[in-house]
Amino acid sequence: MRKLALLVNPIAGMGGRVGLKGTDGPEALEKARELGAKPIAPDRAVEALKILKEEARDLEVITYPSEMGEEETQEAGFNPQILGEIKPGETTAEDTKSAARDFLDQNIDLFLFAGGDGTARDIVSVINTEIPILGVPTGVKMHSAVFANTPEDAGKLAARFLSEGLPLREAEVMDVNEEAFRQDELDTELMGFAQTPYESKLIQAGKLPTAPTGYEKADQESIAQFIVGSMEDNRLYIIGPGTTTRAIKEELGIEDPTLLGVDLIKDRGLLVKDAREEQILQEAEDTPATIIVSPIGKQGFILGRGNQQISPKVIRKIGKDNIIIIATPTKLESTPKLKVDTGDPELDEEFQGHIPVIVGFGLRRTLPVT
Amino acid sequence: MTGYQQARWIDEDKLEPLIFEKSQEGEAGSSPYPEPIEEPDLPKELLREKLSLPELSESEVVRHFTRLTQMNYGIDSGIYPLGSCTMKYNPKISEDLAALEEASCLHPSQPEGTVQGALEIMYRLEEFLAEISGMDRVSLQPAAGAQGEFLAMLITRAYFESRGEERSEVIVPDSAHGTNPASAVMAGFSVTVVPSNERGRVDLDAFKDSISSDTAAIMLTNPNTLGLFEDQIVELVKAAHDVGALLFYDGANLNGILGKTRPGDMGFDMVHFNLHKTFGTPHGGGGPGAGPVGVKKELEKFLPTPLVGYDEENDFYYLDHARPDSIGKIQSFHGNFGVLLKAYAYILLLGASGLVEATEAAVLNANFIQQKLLKTNGYELKYDSDSPCKHETVFSAEPLKKEFGVTAKDVAKRLLDHGVHAPTYYFPPIVPESLMIEPTETESKEELDRFINALKSISEEASSNPEKVLSAPTRTAIGRLDEVKASREPILTWKMYSRKRE
Numbered sequence: 060m061r062k063l064a065l066l067v068n069p070i071a072g073m074g075g076r077v078g079l080k081g082t083d084g085p086e087a088l089e090k091a092r093e094l095g096a097k098p099i100a101p102d103r104a105v106e107a108l109k110i111l112k113e114e115a116r117d118l119e120v121i122t123y124p125s126e127m128g129e130e131e132t133q134e135a136g137f138n139p140q141i142l143g144e145i146k147p148g149e150t151t152a153e154d155t156k157s158a159a160r161d162f163l164d165q166n167i168d169l170f171l172f173a174g175g176d177g178t179a180r181d182i183v184s185v186i187n188t189e190i191p192i193l194g195v196p197t198g199v200k201m202h203s204a205v206f207a208n209t210p211e212d213a214g215k216l217a218a219r220f221l222s223e224g225l226p227l228r229e230a231e232v233m234d235v236n237e238e239a240f241r242q243d244e245l246d247t248e249l250m251g252f253a254q255t256p257y258e259s260k261l262i263q264a265g266k267l268p269t270a271p272t273g274y275e276k277a278d279q280e281s282i283a284q285f286i287v288g289s290m291e292d293n294r295l296y297i298i299g300p301g302t303t304t305r306a307i308k309e310e311l312g313i314e315d316p317t318l319l320g321v322d323l324i325k326d327r328g329l330l331v332k333d334a335r336e337e338q339i340l341q342e343a344e345d346t347p348a349t350i351i352v353s354p355i356g357k358q359g360f361i362l363g364r365g366n367q368q369i370s371p372k373v374i375r376k377i378g379k380d381n382i383i384i385i386a387t388p389t390k391l392e393s394t395p396k397l398k399v400d401t402g403d404p405e406l407d408e409e410f411q412g413h414i415p416v417i418v419g420f421g422l423r424r425t426l427p428v429t
Numbered sequence: 430m431t432g433y434q435q436a437r438w439i440d441e442d443k444l445e446p447l448i449f450e451k452s453q454e455g456e457a458g459s460s461p462y463p464e465p466i467e468e469p470d471l472p473k474e475l476l477r478e479k480l481s482l483p484e485l486s487e488s489e490v491v492r493h494f495t496r497l498t499q500m501n502y503g504i505d506s507g508i509y510p511l512g513s514c515t516m517k518y519n520p521k522i523s524e525d526l527a528a529l530e531e532a533s534c535l536h537p538s539q540p541e542g543t544v545q546g547a548l549e550i551m552y553r554l555e556e557f558l559a560e561i562s563g564m565d566r567v568s569l570q571p572a573a574g575a576q577g578e579f580l581a582m583l584i585t586r587a588y589f590e591s592r593g594e595e596r597s598e599v600i601v602p603d604s605a606h607g608t609n610p611a612s613a614v615m616a617g618f619s620v621t622v623v624p625s626n627e628r629g630r631v632d633l634d635a636f637k638d639s640i641s642s643d644t645a646a647i648m649l650t651n652p653n654t655l656g657l658f659e660d661q662i663v664e665l666v667k668a669a670h671d672v673g674a675l676l677f678y679d680g681a682n683l684n685g686i687l688g689k690t691r692p693g694d695m696g697f698d699m700v701h702f703n704l705h706k707t708f709g710t711p712h713g714g715g716g717p718g719a720g721p722v723g724v725k726k727e728l729e730k731f732l733p734t735p736l737v738g739y740d741e742e743n744d745f746y747y748l749d750h751a752r753p754d755s756i757g758k759i760q761s762f763h764g765n766f767g768v769l770l771k772a773y774a775y776i777l778l779l780g781a782s783g784l785v786e787a788t789e790a791a792v793l794n795a796n797f798i799q800q801k802l803l804k805t806n807g808y809e810l811k812y813d814s815d816s817p818c819k820h821e822t823v824f825s826a827e828p829l830k831k832e833f834g835v836t837a838k839d840v841a842k843r844l845l846d847h848g849v850h851a852p853t854y855y856f857p858p859i860v861p862e863s864l865m866i867e868p869t870e871t872e873s874k875e876e877l878d879r880f881i882n883a884l885k886s887i888s889e890e891a892s893s894n895p896e897k898v899l900s901a902p903t904r905t906a907i908g909r910l911d912e913v914k915a916s917r918e919p920i921l922t923w924k925m926y927s928r929k930r931e
Contacts, residue, residue, distance in 0.1 A: 413638035421619035422610060424603075425639045
């Protein structure tokens with residue numbers, strides 16, 4: 060029997076309709092309530108769960124008390140096992156994290172949650188890529204690639220994953236600095252990575268392994284082998300964040316590289332871990348260099364989001380022709396277009412057109428940059 | 430609908446057992462062969478104590494395999510609209526000819542003087558194929574389509590090496606045949622896949638942005654796998670030649686152009702043919718096939734060795750090995766002669782005008798289906814639905830999926846219940862829920878109607894009784910397979926099966 064963990068962040072999304080751009084932190088939540096915001100996550104969770112109940116047979120469900128899942132699962136017709144304790148009406152990010160901790164050793168097949176970027180961030184901070192997660196979109200900010208498009212889609216996707224098996228892929232968990240967001244500045248940060256199921260348009264469902272070591276991993280390895288095979292001596296490689304790029308470092312046998320930052324590699328060894336902009340500029344001063352980055356899933360940003368260390372100054376110094384983009388075919392499926400947002404409109408303009416993306420060993424795809 | 434019920438031979442609640450399971454110790458047919466040597470003079474390590482072979486009488490063997498064929502479906506059973514595969518009827522006379530002792534008992538090392546007829550057939554077939562494709566010379570050696578593609582890539586490499594140029598990249602559109610990228614990578618190139626535009630043709634801007642002086646070759650299929658003619662072919666060819674690249678035409682399927690246009694006239698430098706598709710020889714189950722490659726004059730010297738030569742003065746056909754620039758051999762001996770012979774017979778049977786008619790009928794049949802299905806709920810064309818297709822058309826069952834949860838796969842499975850082979854599905858990947866339909870020229874209007882009506886009734890069923898579609902097929906010997914289980918725990922041999930059972 061398959062086992063589902065379900066968690067609802069009941070306050071996620073409350074800030075949206077009252078123009079607050081999120082409910083991170085108690086003050087924002089209080090303000091949202093003052094403005095008359097009503098919870099929306101529970102209803103959306105129920106919507107997804109009802110579809111799941113209909114389509115997936117023999118499902119064991121564990122969840123958290125009252126509005127964090129108990130009520131929603133029961134309304135959808137499940138008979139869940141309840142873990143943990145909360146104070147109804149006063150849930151916080153800590154409750155999300157403790158739920159994630161409680162679910163961690165329960166042999167979960169899928170962790171379904173209703174929330175936004177903040178919820179995803181809290182969950183992933185505990186479980187990393189241990190358990191596949193899937194988000195029912197309810198938040199205001201949803202820059203992470205772990206969300207289904209609608210609650211209905213989330214229910215369907217979860218059902219297919221649990222009954223037939225679907226492939227998993229790496230998904231970026233992003234979060235926005237809410238304070239800046241309220242000032243109309245978009246300052247997205249890469250918070251981590253999750254494994255998330257997806258329905259491939261390319262390959263008929265059910266033919267793929269469900270383990271995180273599926274095609275995604277194999278594709279990452281073949282990209283890494285191709286990159287490493289073409290690395291030159293005495294050249295600086297500026298490697299952006301992500302698991303696709305991390306595979307290169309693994310291929311080189313570099314221990315403990317950064318996942319969220321930028322590493323500098325030279326002569327097949329780690330030169331600077333988690334480099335800042337000025338360190339990059341310093342190392343690239345007299346050495347020819349190549350930038351290797353992977354787009355943010357779904358959104359398609361290759362530069363300027365999650366890798367701000369690779370600044371306009373760095374990019375101009377290295378040159379557009381020395382930027383290598385890598386991505387697995389599964390990632391590109393939901394990322395048909397690439398985007399550049401370096402903060403320097405003139406530089407962004409130079410990237411318009413088509414750019415090759417390495418998608419396998421000796422295999423590239425030409426993608427539009429818009 | 431026309432009634433259909435596939436045979437289902439059952440023995441003790443089980444489908445026709447495997448031949449190993451039917452085996453009974455001591456059973457045997459009569460053997461015309463001498464008794465084996467009691468103690469063969471071989472090293473001990475090479476000898477097996479026991480050989481696990483099934484033991485059955487002759488009649489049991491014949492019945493077993495007859496039952497299996499009755500639980501099977503092939504082009505001789507009915508329509509087989511497997512897009513991109515060109516499953517056309519294979520004339521039986523070609524089979525008879527290839528079975529003649531004069532053809533089937535040849536030895537490839539026989540002296541040339543004793544195989545003049547066979548060499549003449551190969552020589553003439555080369556000429557036919559060169560004429561059909563607008564090329565100057567053809568090698569019959571490759572034994573499969575993908576091997577033909579691979580050969581073209583080896584020729585590309587040899588061409589640039591001879592010019593002292595280093596080029597590392599091959600361009601392939603995303604609507605190309607699935608094997609193209611692999612063939613290029615096998616030959617040492619890296620591959621860049623270029624996207625299609627909203628009309629289902631190569632995106633010319635992306636194409637021009639992708640090619641450079643590092644581009645060795647472009648691999649194109651025209652009409653492409655959507656069944657659409659690349660109407661910007663002249664611009665594409667010019668752009669490619671401007672950067673000095675070679676153009677390879679994937680001619681796996683020429684059924685849409687025979688006698689109408691030629692890759693050579695479009696400006697291509699190389700082409701390969703799948704004789705087992707366009708030229709009516711059997712295929713499926715892994716061969717044997719034949720994938721000859723034709724080239725323009727300047728590439729001729731790189732073709733594999735030997736080619737078949739003809740000494741006009743002495744009226745003598747010979748194998749020409751004296752070709753110093755050749756890339757060498759790509760297949761043992763001279764390719765699959767039996768397949769070559771069947772294709773030769775096919776071309777002679779139809780003649781030049783017959784080949785043109787075959788293409789016209791194939792294109793007409795595909796368009797007949799396209800027009801009928803365009804008026805059917807549940808199926809839609811994703812690209813250029815206003816223009817006619819060539820020999821195949823790719824529909825999307827996405828409306829059925831969105832509305833009723835019935836996927837292209839479910840449609841394909843339900844078609845089997847109608848006694849119709851399913852189209853290719855989930856290919857090409859640029860069409861979601863794709864059903865790639867290629868009826869070929871050998872289907873009658875009645876058979877096409879039967880196919881269209883089956884698709885119509887499935888679409889109706891999807892709304893009235895989706896469960897029926899989702900649980901199909903029920904009229905076949907075997908129902909829906911557990912594909913997840915099959916891919917997780919594959920049982921491919923009797924040995925694996927026995928181990929699993931223990």
